[in-house]
Amino acid sequence: MNVRSEHALTFFSWLAAGITAAAVFILIAYLLVQGLPVMGPALFFGDTPWRAAVMGAEPVFDGIYPAVAGTFILIVCSSLIAIPLGICCGIYLAEYARGPLKNIFSFMVDLLSGMPSIVMGLFGFALILLMRRTLYAHANTSIMLSSACIALLILPYLIRMTQVALESLPESSRLLGPSLGYTRWQNIWHVLLPASSTAILSGIILSIGRAAEDTAVIMLTGVVANAGIPRSLSDKFEALPFSIFYLTAEHRDELELLRAFGSALVLLALTATLFFISYCIQRRLKRRWAMGE
Amino acid sequence: MQAPAISVTNLSVAFFGRTILDGITTDVPGNSITMIIGPSGSGKTTLLRAVNRLNEEFAGCSNSGAVRIEVSGRMVDIYSDLPLSKLRRVAGMVFQSPNVFPLSIRKNLLAPLKVMHSLSRSQRHERMEQALKEAELWDEVCDRLDDSALTLSGGQQQRLCLARVLALSPRILLLDEPTASLDVRSAAKIEELLMKLKERYTILAVSHSIRQVKRIADRAVILSAGQIIKTLERGQLETPGLLEGLVDEIF
Numbered sequence: 166m167n168v169r170s171e172h173a174l175t176f177f178s179w180l181a182a183g184i185t186a187a188a189v190f191i192l193i194a195y196l197l198v199q200g201l202p203v204m205g206p207a208l209f210f211g212d213t214p215w216r217a218a219v220m221g222a223e224p225v226f227d228g229i230y231p232a233v234a235g236t237f238i239l240i241v242c243s244s245l246i247a248i249p250l251g252i253c254c255g256i257y258l259a260e261y262a263r264g265p266l267k268n269i270f271s272f273m274v275d276l277l278s279g280m281p282s283i284v285m286g287l288f289g290f291a292l293i294l295l296m297r298r299t300l301y302a303h304a305n306t307s308i309m310l311s312s313a314c315i316a317l318l319i320l321p322y323l324i325r326m327t328q329v330a331l332e333s334l335p336e337s338s339r340l341l342g343p344s345l346g347y348t349r350w351q352n353i354w355h356v357l358l359p360a361s362s363t364a365i366l367s368g369i370i371l372s373i374g375r376a377a378e379d380t381a382v383i384m385l386t387g388v389v390a391n392a393g394i395p396r397s398l399s400d401k402f403e404a405l406p407f408s409i410f411y412l413t414a415e416h417r418d419e420l421e422l423l424r425a426f427g428s429a430l431v432l433l434a435l436t437a438t439l440f441f442i443s444y445c446i447q448r449r450l451k452r453r454w455a456m457g458e
Numbered sequence: 459m460q461a462p463a464i465s466v467t468n469l470s471v472a473f474f475g476r477t478i479l480d481g482i483t484t485d486v487p488g489n490s491i492t493m494i495i496g497p498s499g500s501g502k503t504t505l506l507r508a509v510n511r512l513n514e515e516f517a518g519c520s521n522s523g524a525v526r527i528e529v530s531g532r533m534v535d536i537y538s539d540l541p542l543s544k545l546r547r548v549a550g551m552v553f554q555s556p557n558v559f560p561l562s563i564r565k566n567l568l569a570p571l572k573v574m575h576s577l578s579r580s581q582r583h584e585r586m587e588q589a590l591k592e593a594e595l596w597d598e599v600c601d602r603l604d605d606s607a608l609t610l611s612g613g614q615q616q617r618l619c620l621a622r623v624l625a626l627s628p629r630i631l632l633l634d635e636p637t638a639s640l641d642v643r644s645a646a647k648i649e650e651l652l653m654k655l656k657e658r659y660t661i662l663a664v665s666h667s668i669r670q671v672k673r674i675a676d677r678a679v680i681l682s683a684g685q686i687i688k689t690l691e692r693g694q695l696e697t698p699g700l701l702e703g704l705v706d707e708i709f
Contacts, residue, residue: 263517337557343515344553345570345626346546355573356559454561 196433199426208427209233224393229428231394233435235308235402238395239383240376240439242312247319247376248369254320255327255365260353278321286385289314293386306387309398314382319372326368330361359454366447370440377436380406405432463488463630463660464509465533469523471504471513478504480684481523486677488528491652491661493671496681497709502664505681506632509662510549511542527630528660547574549630550623555639556615558607558622563599566607566618567625574626585625593621594651613644617651631655633663637670649674668705671695682708 210218211227218225225231254274262270289310296304331353338360342352358365383404390411392401405428412425462485471479479501486492494502507513508525526533529540529548536545559566567586571577577585590596595617599610607618616636623631633652637645652661653674665671671678672695680687680701688704695701 337553337555340512340515340553341557341559344510344512344546344551345622346543346574347570348543351573355569360560 193433196426196430199423200428200430203420203423203427204430208424208431221394226391229403229405229408229424229431231392232403232405232408232428233431234394235388235392236377236405236432236435238308238402239312239315239404240373242308242398243315243319243376244369244373246313246316247323247372250316251320251323251368251372252327252365254324256331256353256358258324259328259331260349260357274321274324277317278325280318281381282318282379283381283385285314285318286382288317289382289386305399306385306401307399308387308395308402311383311386311388311402312398314386315376315379318379318382319375322372322375323365323368326371327361327365330364330368331357333364334360359451362447362451366443369443373439373443374436377432377439378406380404380410383407405435461488461528462486462533463528464662465524465526466505466508467524467526469505469508469525470521471501471508472520473513473516474518475520478684479508482684482686484679484686484689486660486662488660489656489658490676491656491663491674492677492679493663493665493675494679494681495665495668495671495705496687500681500708501684502681503634506551506634506662506664509536509630509632510546510551511536512546512551529629543574547626548628549632550626550628551632552616552619552623552634552636554635556612556619558610558615558618560606560608562604563607563610563618564603567622570622571625585627589621589625590618592624592655593617594647595621611644613640613647616640616644616648620648620651628659630660630662633661635664635666638666645670668701672701680704680708 206215207228209215209228209230210225213223213225213228217223218228218230258267258270258274290306293304293306293310334357338356342356343349347355384407387401388404388407389401390403390407392403395402409425409428409432412421412428416422416425464486466482466484466486469479469482470477482505494505496502504513508521509527513519513521521537525536527536527540527545527549528534534540540548559569561569564586567589568582571582571585575582587596590599595614598614599605599618602609607615610618616639620631620636636652637648640648649670652663655661656676665675675695676692678690678695678701680690687708690701690704
């Protein structure tokens with residue numbers, strides 16, 4: 166390769182990285198410029214006094230507080246379902262599954278990860294229809310159903326990240342546990358999982374982000390514009406991405422559009438907070454593993 | 459020469475039908491150093507890993523023949539008479555490049571003890587200290603046990619790996635080119651250590667260096683294409699040119 170094309174390639178890869186960084190910067194800056202001015206108690210609670218709203222004493226009609234709470238509950242519930250399931254499934258695929266069975270399972274995971282989220286929503290919706298006709302006539306869409314469908318949506322990320330993280334560990338660390346007499350599970354638990362925890366964490370972060378932003382699934386499985394804060398898992402709920410959608414689609418004045426930007430900023434902050442929390446948990450677990458006794 | 463501590467009879471190992479070891483029969487005398495030497499791909503590491511059944515961690519592995527090791531005065535079959543986890547503690551392994559846990563020096567020794575043995579806290583610490591002393595590492599690390607093991611030099615890390623194995627009270631040490639990744643001085647230190655350790659343990663090691671074999675081996679097994687070409691005893695190893703000649707032929 167001659168010097169000129171060498172330079173050209175260097176320049177283009179530099180440019181590509183630059184464009185990406187610039188796009189992220191512009192996006193966030195734009196959101197900040199548009200959203201910051203409307204940030205304040207009124208955005209969250211409308212005319213309701215914030216104390217009463219947070220305590221649940223008075224309903225909030227003109228603020229996004231119920232949507233923040235809804236999205237938060239949705240992410241937590243779907244993570245509680247998907248994270249243990251996804252990590253265990255990843256462990257199975259990396260450490261136990263062999264031969265044709267492994268290929269079949271891998272294909273299923275690929276299929277699931279290629280599934281558009283609207284299909285997942287439709288599945289949840291159809292499930293309710295089926296239940297109404299068969300087992301339970303009062304079955305209805307709810308935050309529980311949404312969480313389950315979202316869990317299904319983020320499951321493949323968790324499975325793949327765990328599987329790849331485990332499989333990419335070098336032979337020397339894979340053999341270390343067994344060479345000391347560890348059983349397979351002891352090796353996974355004491356050696357392989359801690360060694361791949363950073364990569365598994367990035368799978369968790371990716372899936373939290375996905376759970377926070379998805380709109381298609383929840384629109385068919387229980388989100389409603391003015392549901393308020395869900396009192397139980399079988400209630401309907403509000404969610405930030407949906408609020409952003411309808412604030413933008415149906416805005417009557419400039420202020421409502423600006424509130425959509427404010428909501429987007431809040432959604433971003435909420436996911437960033439959850440990222441940070443999972444990062445702290447992983448660091449803590451890792452430190453406990455490293456220091457111990 | 460001592461009674462055998464490891465006895466291999468007609469051992470063949472294949473991966474996905476491809477034969478790596480082909481009808482190996484050999485004895486490893488107790489309390490001595492036996493070194494396996496041969497070109498890469500000759501099955502040295504596979505032979506070593508046959509003794510602690512580590513080959514079976516890989517897909518497509520099939521074994522035939524017998525491997526027996528001496529446990530409390532009796533020769534026992536490693537496939538039928540010993541639980542896998544016990545076998546791997548009795549036959550401790552050290553790898554080519556030091557693979558310490560990315561943990562503190564202390565934890566590197568205590569973690570396996572905690573997983574494998576039901577010892578009290580003080581017993582574990584006692585074993586740790588004893589193993590570090592046996593690996594001649596104690597003086598270098600006793601005041602920095604809580605530092606990460608990754609801060610140690612390559613040679614120290616390798617001795618830490620050795621200590622980690624010694625803490626589990628093995629009878630046999632399986633060493634896979636234990637000095638290959640080390641500088642000359644660290645390697646010499648390990649060789650010196652092995653000469654002392656053979657008083658208490660049976661050592662089976664893969665080596666990449668003819669000179670190392672001549673320096674410390676009591677017996678050399680020359681391997682080529684999965685078969686033993688020749689076994690030389692200490693006396694024969696001292697014959698000038700004999701080992702070199704044999705090795706030249708197969709490389």
